[in-house]
Amino acid sequence: MNAPRELADLPYAELLQPHRGGLAAGRRYDTVRLDDLTLQDERAEDTLFLECAITQCAITGGSLRAARFNEVWIQGTRLVGTDCAQTNWLDSTADSCVLAGTEAHGAQLRRVTFRQCKFDSVNLRAATLREVRFEDCVLRDVDLGGARLTDVSFPGTALERLRLARATLKRVDLTGAGRLDLADGYDALSGALINSAQLVELAPALAGALGIEVADG
Structure with missing residues (x-):
């Protein structure tokens, strides 16, 4: 499993577009970059993140329950007290992140570093x-x-x-x-x-x- 070591190593790095604002439930986020965002009590259940980057973000509380993370790069991000139950992670990498008090029961992780x-x-x-x-x-x-x-x-x-x-x-x-x-x-x-x-x-x-x-x- 050859996980990328830098954001620039991602095959979709040049396609990433900045995302502004919060997150919404049931949405599809495709080749977007969430960078230096503070997200609190966001409700983003059943959301798909496809070929995305989440960097230097602070995510506190809220819910990502049943969200799917496919080929996602996460770096320098904190998830504190966030509901990540039944999430699905595939071919993704988390680097220098902090997860504290995170609920991830029933999560499915495959080829994740x-x-x-x-x-x-x-x-x-x-x-x-x-x-x-x-x-x-x-x-x-x-x-x-x-x-x-x-x-x-x-x-x-x-x-x-x-x-x-x-x-x-x-x-x-x-x-x-x-x-x-x-x-x-x-x-x-x-x-x-x-x-x-x-x-x-x-x-x-x-x-x-x-x-x-x-x-x-």
Whole structure:
């Protein structure tokens, strides 16, 4: 998955037109750029963003529920307390973004790259992630309970109090994670690849989750 690293790398970069004003529900936004906008309590449910760029924006509250993001570049943008439940993400990249208190349960993500992003108290319960890469990110108190993860990797990413209860993992590579700290869902690791150092660090919690008593001497 060769994600673009700069806005200029986008095949549609020269076609982008500036967008002014707010967002509206059920609209189609095609090859537009939202740049340096402050959007608060916007209602943009069931919206399609196609080959768009969202840069240096602050999105607070509001709803993007069931919105679709196809080939979208998002950079330097903050989403705080925004409803992103049941959104659909395809062939998109988020770079240097912050998601805090974001509701994204039931979201569908495929071929998505998050680079140097911070996730704080993000709800991804029952989400589906396929071919997703978290590169040099921080995931703190992220809830992936009941989610399905396939071909997901976390190079250089710190996972703090990650929730995996009832999650299903398949070909999930955790070996490159800078930190691996689970709040629950240790049994979900049966579908993950970890390294020997991570295994040693997780051993006490794994033993507890499996009901194994450890006694020395």
